[in-house]
Amino acid sequence: xxxxxxxxxxxxxxxxxxxxxxxxxxxxxxxxxxxxxxxxxxxxxxxxxxxxxxxxxxxxxxxxxxxxxxxxxxxxxxxxxxxxxxxxxxxxxxxxxxxxxxxxxxxxxxxxxxxxxxxxxxxxxxxxxxxxxxxxxxxxxxxxxxxxxxxxxxxxxxxxxxxxxxxxxxxxxxxxxxxxxxxxxxxxxxxxxxxxxxxxxxxxxxxxxxxxxxxxxxxxxxxxxxxxxxxxxxxxxxxxxxxxxxxxxxxxxxxxxxxxxxxxxxxxxxxxxxxxxxxxxxxxxxxxxxxxxxxxxxxxxxxxxxxxxxxxxxxxxxxxxxxxxxxxxxxxxxxxxxxxxxxxxxxxxxxxxxxxxxxxxxxxxxxxxxxxxxxxxxxxxxxxxxxxxxxxxxxxxxxxxxxxxxxxxxxxxxxxxxxxxxxxxxxxxxxxxxxxxxxxxxxxxxxxxxxxxxxxxxxxxxxxxxxx
Numbered sequence: 146x147x148x149x150x151x152x153x154x155x156x157x158x159x160x161x162x163x164x165x166x167x168x169x170x171x172x173x174x175x176x177x178x179x180x181x182x183x184x185x186x187x188x189x190x191x192x193x194x195x196x197x198x199x200x201x202x203x204x205x206x207x208x209x210x211x212x213x214x215x216x217x218x219x220x221x222x223x224x225x226x227x228x229x230x231x232x233x234x235x236x237x238x239x240x241x242x243x244x245x246x247x248x249x250x251x252x253x254x255x256x257x258x259x260x261x262x263x264x265x266x267x268x269x270x271x272x273x274x275x276x277x278x279x280x281x282x283x284x285x286x287x288x289x290x291x292x293x294x295x296x297x298x299x300x301x302x303x304x305x306x307x308x309x310x311x312x313x314x315x316x317x318x319x320x321x322x323x324x325x326x327x328x329x330x331x332x333x334x335x336x337x338x339x340x341x342x343x344x345x346x347x348x349x350x351x352x353x354x355x356x357x358x359x360x361x362x363x364x365x366x367x368x369x370x371x372x373x374x375x376x377x378x379x380x381x382x383x384x385x386x387x388x389x390x391x392x393x394x395x396x397x398x399x400x401x402x403x404x405x406x407x408x409x410x411x412x413x414x415x416x417x418x419x420x421x422x423x424x425x426x427x428x429x430x431x432x433x434x435x436x437x438x439x440x441x442x443x444x445x446x447x448x449x450x451x452x453x454x455x456x457x458x459x460x461x462x463x464x465x466x467x468x469x470x471x472x473x474x475x476x477x478x479x480x481x482x483x484x485x486x487x488x489x490x491x492x493x494x495x496x497x498x499x500x501x502x503x504x505x506x507x508x509x510x511x512x513x514x515x516x517x518x519x520x521x522x523x524x525x526x527x528x529x530x531x532x533x534x535x536x537x538x539x540x541x542x543x544x545x546x547x548x549x550x551x552x553x554x555x556x557x558x559x560x561x562x563x564x565x566x567x568x569x570x571x572x573x574x575x576x577x578x579x580x581x582x583x584x585x586x587x588x589x590x591x592x593x594x595x596x597x598x599x600x601x602x603x604x605x606x607x608x609x610x611x612x613x
Contacts, residue, residue, distance in 0.1 A: 147257075147291065149284065150276045153207065153240065159276055160210045160236050161203075164228075164243040164252045166218065167191065173242065177203060177211070187213055194219065198231050208240070214252075224248065225523065225592060228255040235260075240276040246283045250290050253277060257294050258592040263305040292417065296410040297602050301594075303406035312355040313430035320360055320409065325416050327366070333359035343473060345448045345465035348440045349433055357431035359470070362412050364424045371481040372423040373609070375408055376470050405430065407579075407601045408486070414606040422612045427474060429466050445544045449473050450567050455541040457549035464548050464560055468567045475569040482508055485564055486577040486601070502582045502600065503529040505561050508573040514608050515577075523592060524604040526577070530555075535562035577601075 150156055154176060163174065168188050183201050190197050194217040201211045212235060216227045232255050241256060243249035256275065264270045279287050303311065320330060335356040338346055346357065365372075405428045412426050433439075440446070444456040446465070450472035454465065467485050474480060504515050504526045515526040535558050541547035546566055553559050561576035568574055582600040593600075 146273065147275045147277065149279050149287065150240070151279060153242070153278055156207050156240050156276055159208055159238045159240045159274070160212060161208045161240050161242065162212045162214070162232075162235060162252070162256070164214045164216075164224070164248045165191075166215070166244055166248070170244040173244070174211070177205065177208070179203060179211075183211070187215070190215055196222070196227060210236070224251045225255055228252065229259045229592065232256050232259055237272060238274045240278065242278040246286055249277070249283070249287070253287070253290060254294070254592060258297065259594070261298065261301060261594050263302060265302065265306070289417075293414055293603070293606070296414045299413070300406045300410035300602060303409070308432065313358050313432060314355065316405075316409075316430055317358045317360065320362070323413070325413075327364055328412060328416050329363045329365075331361040331363070333361075341449070341473070343449050343469045344446055345454065345469040346429060346431065348444075348446050349431055349462045349466055353432040355432040357429065360426075360428040360430065362409075362426040362428070364412065364415055364420070366420050366423055368423075370422050371612070372425060372479075373612070374474055374478070374480055374483045375411075375424070375426040376467055376474065376483060376485045410602050411605050414602060415609060418606060418610055420609060420612075422609060424609060427470055429470050431466065433462055448567065449476075450569060452545040452566065453541075455544040455547040457547050457551075461548040461560075464563050467564055471564060472567040472569055475567070475572060480570070480572045482511065482573045482575065483568070484511075484575045484577065485561075486579060500582065501525045501527045502577055502579045503527050503557055504575065504577045505529050505531045505558060506565070506574045506576050508575045511573075511575050511612075514611065515604070518604055518608055522604065522607075524582075524600055526604075529558055531558050531561060535559050536565060539563045539566060 153161075161174070161177075163170075165171070165187075168191050171184050171187060179201075183203070187199060190199065196216050198215070199213040201213075202209070203211045214228060214231065216222065216224055228251070235256070239256065241249070241252050243252050260273075262271060277287060303316075317332060321332075333341070335358070338357055338359060343359075346359075349357075408426050408428060412424070415424055440456055440459060442456055442459060445453050446456065447453050448465075449469040454468070471483065471485065474483065502525065504512055505528060506512070512528060516528060519525045519527075535553070535555070538550045538553050538559065539546050539562055546563065548563065550559055557578050561578075564576060565574060579600050
């Protein structure tokens, strides 16, 4: 539970958490009537320019403990780097205050995201009660940030939900029941997908009892403005079909829907923004299941675009889904810019680790927006090389294209190149691989917990505010 408080004196049975920068900041907590030993110790820490967190037992009617966080501005660490591990040990009942609005938002972000827990399936749940000290001037700012954090946490919750409960149909119901201010929803049902000859998508899902859906979420502010189209896939569970995953990787496959969960959160976030561009998100929801009738390596399937695709590896299913979706949109809509995003390749993790997403393709203006954003913000993007060489290597000897090219180790660039074959009208195109920034299987760091993060929700909603 989170509650906004105007007066600290109104709070009962909590613990005060205060982020400070200067000795003068101590004036805010003078109402506590602290023993002189406490402010003197805090002042001494500031005087020494020593980064530190201090805890004091101050039992009174309002607060049990006072937790002080001090970071010297000359230190190379950011506040997030300094706070993220320390706030994990704070009690469940907290009151957050800071010496300025920016630091307050940082403290809120760190406390809510670094301490995130998914407990929907636990019989006993932990209970948090967080008060946030606000005033008239920053109330709207704090409320807006809490709304964003709610969307971020939603994406994490969706990622962690087992595929037995979060089927394509269940997600469609959730989208339909969501109250949007400015977004219209259109849904393509299983029969629509078959009738429209979206054969690559059909091949991916057709042996699962959970049938697929395609959702188009439209945020149109002005038909004369440029339109940006997001294309994503959502595989509620990825079995790898015949080329099945090793057992130690299979557990993670409920997370193969993470970018669509993120996109849903992004669209909820964008719904409340004052944009200068139109944004349309296109989600393909499916589940793949192992069956004696599953598609096989060496099969050749005709895509919606008319091009044939040779199946080299059955786990490269996301390329097939996105390929048909891109062609469908390219043929049936007038597109200015199209953006595909996926937890795409192992290769991007080898190249960039867990903290950077890669971005590529022809829309240099948009790519530069991402790169500029990365310079001073938490979410990071890196541009990887791309040229016509990679497109040539997607060609098959016995079909038009193949869904895997061996021995071209630049896998991230290769599979952006594969998708480029399905642009029918030479649209501006940007491709982003968020594989290991979204599925952080190594370690928790800063605002990201281990496993599902929420990469993309913050950056895309802020970048699109600046587009024209």
